[in-house]
Amino acid sequence: MTEQISALLDDEIALEDAEHLMAGMQTNGHAGEVWSQYHLIGDVMRGANALSPNFKQNLMAKIDLEPTVLSPNAAWVNEPKVLSEANELNEARSKKQALDVKSKLPATHLPVVWSVAASCAAVMVVGWMVLQTQVGNQAAPAMVAQAALSQEVATLPATSEQGVPAEYLMAHQASAPSASSYYIQSASYTE
Amino acid sequence: MRIKGFVLACLFASTLSSASQTVLAASDDDKWQILQKAALAAHALSYQGIFVCQSGQQSKSVQIKHFFDGQNEFARNVLLDGSPREVLSQGGDLIIYNPKNEKIVIEKRRGQNMFPAVLPANLAAVKQSYTVRTGDIERVAGREAQILFLEPKDDLRYSYRFWIDTEYGLILKSVMFNSRNEMMDSISFTQLNLVNTVDLDWFKPKIDSKKNYVMEDEVPAQADYNPSPHWMLKQLPAGYRKVDQMLRTVHGKPLPVTHVVFSDGLASVSLFIEPITSGVKPRAGHSVVGNTSFYSSVAGYLQITVLGEVPEATVAAIANSVVFVK
Known part of the structure; x- marks a missing residue:
């Protein structure tokens, strides 16, 4: 198990093949410790700044002060009117989710969750950057035009916009093609 | 004949x-x-x-x-x-x-x-x-x-x-x-x-x-005739009608995504509905790539994505027509 954890850390095991490891690290206290320690070793070897001794506990305490971190609608809390009964239900549900997750994960296992979350975030950031570049390269006029129309955009939370997966554009072109889409493939349709 | x-x-x-x-x-x-x-x-x-x-x-x-x-x-x-x-x-x-x-x-x-x-x-x-x-x-x-x-x-x-x-x-x-x-x-x-x-x-x-x-790897789409218990469409933008509905397996999504196609006879718009994946921040906002307008929003537990070769107002109106049903 520890060897596999080490391999996962070194990117020698694909994330999607590592579900059993994740599960193992969540249920097995020792494996979770190993994961944390390997990260610590790596940080020290790379000369990363050492964190204060109680960093994890302090961080978790601060996160506890933010009750709706896992809410699926977190980004929409400021949105007026859209809230309604549906959202009350959401909030109740997300609080329950937050509690569920916490109760399942004793403090020592949290780094696992954090590293997974970090990977997801990295993937999203990369995806978004790729889309941004494409938009910049291929559709500069459209972007300029969009800036003029940005009134509506401004009402949306800026941090929540991410790229729409290219699969959706491909699915759209497969089921509802425009006459030119048979011959000219759009910017985010990569071959 | x-x-x-x-x-x-x-x-x-x-x-x-x-x-x-x-x-x-x-x-x-x-x-x-x-x-x-x-x-x-x-x-x-x-x-x-x-x-x-x-x-x-x-x-x-x-x-x-x-x-x-x-x-x-x-x-x-x-x-x-x-x-x-x-x-x-x-x-x-x-x-x-x-x-x-x-x-x-x-x-x-x-x-x-x-x-x-x-x-x-x-x-x-x-x-x-x-x-x-x-x-x-x-x-x-x-x-x-x-x-x-x-x-x-x-x-x-x-x-x-x-x-x-x-x-x-x-x-x-x-x-x-x-x-x-x-x-x-x-x-x-x-x-x-x-x-x-x-x-x-x-x-x-x-x-x-x-x-x-x-x-090609089988395009995983199958006709979907069942009205969903989780969402309904209210007040589509004028002239647009639903012409097709299917369930699609999308790479990287654990659950099938509902794909609904609308048309006014010339222009087509695709609507994708999927449950929000826990831990993944829902998407929201506009963008335009080439001739295609995109709009993402959230309805209840659902991630809504709309795109098509139409003005931004149309993709937004179709996204807003999706109502989450408790």
Whole structure:
């Protein structure tokens, strides 16, 4: 198990093949410790700044002060009117989710969750950057035009916009093609 | 068969009744009649030629050969620029031969809107959302063409301009403009003639035969007839109707995604509905890539994604028409 954890850390095991490891690290206290320690070793070897001794506990305490971190609608809390009964239900549900997750994960296992979350975030950031570049390269006029129309955009939370997966554009072109889409493939349709 | 024969007879009768009639077309009915004839001619004539397709910064030439034997329709479209892709269609079935690395990938699709058959056979929906107006006579691909404008009655769709062959009735050129009258998309014949072929020797792909031909990984979409208990559509934007609904397996998504297609007769919009994946921040906002508008939003536990070659107001209105049902 520890060897596999080490391999996962070194990117020698694909994330999607590592579900059993994740599960193992969540249920097995020792494996979770190993994961944390390997990260610590790596940080020290790379000369990363050492964190204060109680960093994890302090961080978790601060996160506890933010009750709706896992809410699926977190980004929409400021949105007026859209809230309604549906959202009350959401909030109740997300609080329950937050509690569920916490109760399942004793403090020592949290780094696992954090590293997974970090990977997801990295993937999203990369995806978004790729889309941004494409938009910049291929559709500069459209972007300029969009800036003029940005009134509506401004009402949306800026941090929540991410790229729409290219699969959706491909699915759209497969089921509802425009006459030119048979011959000219759009910017985010990569071959 | 009997209907097609009749339709063909009408087509030829009206084609023979001289071009001057189309030039002098006065009433709206006459103008719609020209479009109706163009929709039909694209299917019922046999022709070959080259057209140029232009969208954004890109432009591609395509060689087309279309053959109608009175019963069945065959067409072969060969991309002349860049990767030698070929699109073969027989009736509504369409097969794309797409060279990818060392293979030729075969993709099956449902054929629709293939130039010059860009107009639907039934123009009722189009009449509801667009007004028609005649323009000048211009030369396109060495042929005389009548210009017809299709202008939207509201700001939920783009406008179109068609150049229609005064003799054959075929669409020679089709251009889409946005509300600021900027050209979004253009397809235009540079060369066209009618043909009298009987053989079908040409109806096969001629891409590198040394390469392996492989079927694409099954496009995982299945028809979805069941009304969902979790969402419903309220107040679609004017003129748009639901034309299709399917369940799609999307790479990287644990659950199938519902894909709903809307159309106003000319423009199409896709709506994707999926449950929000826990731990993944939901998407929200607008973007525009090329001619395609995107809009993401959240309804209850659902991630809504809408995209199409339509104005941003339309994708937003369709996204907002989805109501989460508890």
